Amino acid sequence: MTVTDTRALRDAFGRFATGVTVLTTREADGTPRGFTANSFTSVSLEPPLVLVCIGSNALSGPAFCAAPHFAINVLGAAQKDTATLFASRSDEKFERTDWYPGLHDLPILPGAIATLVCARHNLVEAGDHVILIGEVLETAIDDGPALGYHRGGFITI
Numbered sequence: 001m002t003v004t005d006t007r008a009l010r011d012a013f014g015r016f017a018t019g020v021t022v023l024t025t026r027e028a029d030g031t032p033r034g035f036t037a038n039s040f041t042s043v044s045l046e047p048p049l050v051l052v053c054i055g056s057n058a059l060s061g062p063a064f065c066a067a068p069h070f071a072i073n074v075l076g077a078a079q080k081d082t083a084t085l086f087a088s089r090s091d092e093k094f095e096r097t098d099w100y101p102g103l104h105d106l107p108i109l110p111g112a113i114a115t116l117v118c119a120r121h122n123l124v125e126a127g128d129h130v131i132l133i134g135e136v137l138e139t140a141i142d143d144g145p146a147l148g149y150h151r152g153g154f155i156t157i
């Protein structure tokens with residue numbers, strides 16, 4: 001695929017408006033890891049499955065592929081700064097945001113409009129991403145507008 005084709009593909013993908021999540025987990029030594037993801041998709045109600053696509057360039061990818069559990073924090077409209085922070089490669093993400101340990105000691109971000117705690121169910125290699133499929137163990141929801149992403153920018157839903 002040429003550079004031009006990649007640009008066209010990105011532009012076409014970007015016309016699909018999504019919500020914004022921050023995925024969190026812990027490394028084996030307990031270090032919290034997290035990154036911003038808009039590839040979250042609900043998959044199945046019975047059993048309860050979700051997926052997220054992790055790019056091969058994500059530094060925290062190996063931690064998510066190895067961890068038995070992870071959490072999906074669905075961001076509220078007021079959490080644009082959190083989305084930007086977790087889309088960076090900063091090694092101080094968890095020093096620079098509020099969080100607390102939830103089920104399985106997973107980092108949970110207050111202000112999220114939904115939280116799903118998951119057990120790793122399957123990993124599927126797909127091009128330059130890995131599809132992480134999780135079985136949902138616990139959910140929590142809150143009210144308020146959602147943070148969205150459309151055409152490369154944040155929006156309020």
Ligand SMILES: Cc1cc2nc3c(=O)[nH]c(=O)nc-3n(C[C@H](O)[C@H](O)[C@H](O)COP(=O)(O)O)c2cc1C
Pocket residue numbers: 020034035036037038039040053054055056057058059060061083086087088089090149
């Ligand atoms: C709105 C938005 C959505 C994103 N969605 C994804 C995604 O679904 N999967 C992914 O691997 N990276 C996604 N990214 C990019 C990662 O957040 C970015 O590569 C981040 O630096 C990864 O952090 P890490 O290197 O500490 O793992 C997204 C970025 C933004 C701004």
